[in-house]
Amino acid sequence: MAAPKAWIGQRATLYIELRAPGSFVGTANFELPQIPGTLLMLVFPPLLAMNLWLIMTLVLNGTAAYWLGLELSDHHRGAAWLGGLVFMAFPNMQGHLSVGHIEILAVYGLPLFALCLWRILYRGAGWRTAAWGSLCLALACLGIVSQIIFNALPLTVFWGLYLLLADRDRLWRRDLRLRDQPWLKVAGMFAGGGAILLVFWGPLLTSAGRVEIETLHETGRVSFSADPLAFVSPSPFGPLDDLGLVPDYARDVLGVNSAEGAAYLGLAALILVIVAVAARREARSWLFIALLAMFFSLGPLLKWRDQPVTFRFENFESYVALPWAALQDLPFLDSTRTPGRFNGTTALAWGALVSIGAGVTLRRIKRPSLQAVAALGLGLIMLVEYQLFWPYDSFSADQPAYFERLAAMDEVRGVLNVPLENPLAVQHMMYQQTIHGKPMVGGLISRRTPQDPAVINILARLGLADTLPAGIPPEAIPYVLSEMGIDRVIVQKRFLPDPAQTVAALSAALGIDPEYDDDHIAAFAVPPINAAPEWSLLVVSSAAGWSESVQVPYAGGFEGAFLAEFGEWYLYSPVEQVGELVFKAGAYNVPRRVAISLDDHLVAGRVIEQGEIRLSLSLTPGFHTLRFDVPDGCTDYPFTLSCLSGDCAPLDPPLCISAAFGIPTWQAAARSPVVLDIELDHGLRLHAYTLDLLPEGVSMRLFWEADHALPHSYALFAHLADPVSGEPLAQDDDFPAVLTTDWGDSARWVSDVVIPLPDDLPAGDYAINVGWFDPVDGSRLAVQGDRPWASVGIVHLEMVKIP
Incomplete structure (x- = not known):
């Protein structure tokens, strides 16, 4: 919700949405990358201003790296331009550009911070440079916390480690007084920058900030890490693919992780890097930084073709753990989850090496005009090699006039979009909200919405009226929506496999036709429901932790799903009631102990063998989460689940299953306890x-x-x-x-x-x-x-x- 608000300039420097219950405690930093774009909105339409600011951010990144390149190449402009081009157009940067990560792209302070470090360590610069370095450090880290963890911190730590190992005299000069020592200036630079950053990031160090970090249960530390093949994988979506120059493995590496995992080094840049390392001893520090950044970008587990690598030793099977696995849960480092962003530091070091190598190479060409032609030619080759998408995706920002009419409907309390859990549909519905301005279910605040997963999952299933889970009557749809204050349902047709079927099912369930319908959306007005429901309880299962629905041969046979190590059922009770949730269950292979919790309170335990389970529950009106945990874990099953009934098709990787649970029914208690x-x-x-x-x-x-x-x-x-x-x-x-x-x-x-x-x-x-x-x-x-x-x-x- 917050990003679109900034697009249209509504409270762009005061993110009320970010202070929503269950959201961020440190909010000031989120406004800073958006402020220049907001100022552009005074002159240009909102989306044009947003796109202009994205382009300007890339240009600022390249310009800052150009200034660094001037210093490294002994003021050769063509060489500096190539280094700035590499930093600006590196595939990792383009990946973030493709998904609008403007706060991650706003790293123009990073090359300037590196420039100040270089001048202090290699040119003997004084405290004035250290003061500028403090400001540049703060500028480099004010967009998002990952800029500290994946850019500023590794740049400094890796550089310092290299100097301690190979060039210690750069840190400690015997001929200088203590106040003039390079290490002290670097420490002062960090202290000054840290004091500035503390104003913005300090809330994350408080008890409330720690709770915020610990409750961000979003996964992705393996998914959003780099693959070793990423460094030799040109984009399968770019011009090189049209020329047949992209290897087959590149599509596996970048097919689903192009935003965070792209890191192709490029042949032209690699040649210049080799020249730099061979010709200039000082270039080795940049190579050390680049190699370590590339290594840590691989994340906690080694992947190959975007799948974790496993190895088997005797009867044990495991993944290949990398050092980041031991570091990622340290305080402050645990506030982020995307190791692939280390390659922002790779881009900086690679651009620095290109500037050094190009400076050496271009100076061998005597005529300035030929130097310019060579630099332009190399730059063009690098752009072609680095191009992540070609042509770049674009689409019209125009939206139906219906949303403007919806904005004027004061009686509308809230909006449900369908499908609710599709990430692309979520982006569209958030953009549409900037037009209609109504509260909506879902969205993105702290990665995912902090709303109760039971609310999200049940409403998501009710919105897809054509695929209701077994046991949920269609008449529950208008009742629950009305009770939840949802007066409009908007079907995002382009994200559904059969939108016509969904629209027809919603029309039947709500008893009305859409009030608006076109090729892209259908909008329904939810009728108010005052009558008491004839049904007693809704139950849907979580997506994670369960197999697909199969015919289970246990306990006389029933339709159900297999639980892995844990899974959840989400409940909606229209009234306060006590009763039993009744379902069949059967354990795979051996009896299984299962712990059962209701809304984070342990309520029961069962040893599952085969038979009927009667689970007593006391429910208040509203949404609840029923969680099943198997303390002794699950067992690998290397076949399709239909094999349990005789069709044994092998499955790789195997499923891990513990017990099967049937479709539950609710039996109200005859009397209160x-x-x-x-x-x-x-x-x-x-x-x-x-x-x-x-x-x-x-x-x-x-x-x-x-x-x-x-x-x-x-x-x-x-x-x-x-x-x-x-x-x-x-x-x-x-x-x-x-x-x-x-x-x-x-x-x-x-x-x-x-x-x-x-x-x-x-x-x-x-x-x-x-x-x-x-x-x-x-x-x-x-x-x-x-x-x-x-x-x-x-x-x-x-x-x-x-x-």
């Missing part, structure tokens, strides 16, 4: 219970609450006891499926217990007692209060009459 709130030791409470006399025995459901894990692994006892002495006459003792030492904070454990009745038990009144004991020494958890037998660690529930 009896509330007790009995306190036991160690923060454990019996909140409530239900009790039924069944032919097989006394059936109880016990609702426990625990502030934290218990200090010992306790077993639960349930007694049918003498009503006077409390001595047990029948009992059931067992450990919970998740041990009490593993319950964690705020557990809401539900125990299902059946006390079998002896055949010779006389009719009469009996006491029903429960509690917890340590099997090691037999001691019971102490019980507070004055209920019967509390002093001996027993929770008395009630008296029952056995007929």
Whole structure:
């Protein structure tokens, strides 16, 4: 939401959206790269201003690198121009340009910071240069935190490491006073730049900032790292592909990771780099920086053709871990997830080497005019080699007039776009929001929206009315949308496989035709729903953690999906209710322990074999997340899942599966539990219970609450006891499926217990007692209060009459 707001100049220097609940605590830095573009909007239309600022940013990058190249090439303008061209047009830069990463592209301060470092270390410059270097360091790092981690920090650390290993005299000069030592000037430069940056990045160092970083659960540290083949992979989308000069592997390397993984070095540039290293000893430091940046851009795991490399040793299989795996979770470094951005430093060092090499090469040409022709020719070759896309993608920014009419509809509370989870559709709906200005579901704030995943997933499935999961009635669509304050549904047709079918299904579910329909979008007005729903609960599964739906041969056969190590179901309850979620389940290969949490509170555990699972839940109105965790992990299955029914087609890589779960149904409880709130030791409470006399025995459901894990692994006892002495006459003792030492904070454990009745038990009144004991020494958890037998660690529930 924030970026389009900046495009049209609305609060462009005060990002209210970035201060949304669950979003960023450090916001000032996000405005800085956008301010010049905002000023251009005073003269040009918004999108033209945005595109102009992108182009100007690239030109500023190239110009700054040109100034660095002048210093490195002994003021040879043609050589400096080539070095600036390499930095500006390096494939990594073009990758960020292709997705509009203006804050990442705004690195024009980086070459200037490098220039100040060079002058201090190699030219003996003084404290004035160090002061300028502080400002350039701040300028290089104000766009996004990754500029510190992937550009400024590695440039300085790698350079310092090279000097310590090979050229120590550059840091410490015996003939200079302490105040004139190069290392002290560099340290002062960092201190000054750091003080400036602290104003902007300081919030990330606070407790709130740490929480913000730790709650950004976005993946991508492997996906957005570079492949070793990236450095020798010209773009399969550029002009070299038309000439048949792109190897087959390049499409694997760049096919899905061109934005973060492009890093082709280029043959023309490589030749000049070889000349630089051979002719100038000082060039070796730049080569050292480039090689280390390339190495760390490979990320935490080695990839080949964009797939992690695995190796097998005896019965063990593993990935090839790289040093970044040990560094990426260090404080501050854990605030980002894209190691491929180290190649911004590669681009700088490579451009510096090209300037040095070109300076040596071009000076061998005596005539200035021929030098200019040679420089232009080399520049043209480099541009052709580096071109990531050709022709460059563009599309019309015009949008239907419907969005302007929508902006004037004050009664519209919110908008749902379909499909909701397609990243390209999200970009379009965010752009459209800059026109209609209505609140919308989803979008991007902190990488992904901080909205509850249950909300996002259920609304995403309801919007795709033609592919509703089993068990969800179409009449749930208008009810949930209306309850959520969604008054418009906009179908983004170009991102759906069969948009006509989706539009028809929505029309049928909502009972109306679209109020606007063209080749690109269809817009529906959601009718208000006041009647109580006839359905009781909606359940959809998360995309991650589950296999596709298959016919499972366990427990008599059922349709379901296999769980890996963990997965989630998302629930929507229209009312407050207590009941059971009932479904079939079957474990693959061996019985599986499964821990079950509702909204981050542990509620139950089961040992899955084969049969029906009845899971008791207490639900408030709204959205909930039910999570399944398999503590003992999953097992590789090297065939398609249909093999379970006899069709054994091999599968590489194998699936990892633990247990299959069928389609759940909801059965409301006949009555509410009896509330007790009995306190036991160690923060454990019996909140409530239900009790039924069944032919097989006394059936109880016990609702426990625990502030934290218990200090010992306790077993639960349930007694049918003498009503006077409390001595047990029948009992059931067992450990919970998740041990009490593993319950964690705020557990809401539900125990299902059946006390079998002896055949010779006389009719009469009996006491029903429960509690917890340590099997090691037999001691019971102490019980507070004055209920019967509390002093001996027993929770008395009630008296029952056995007929």
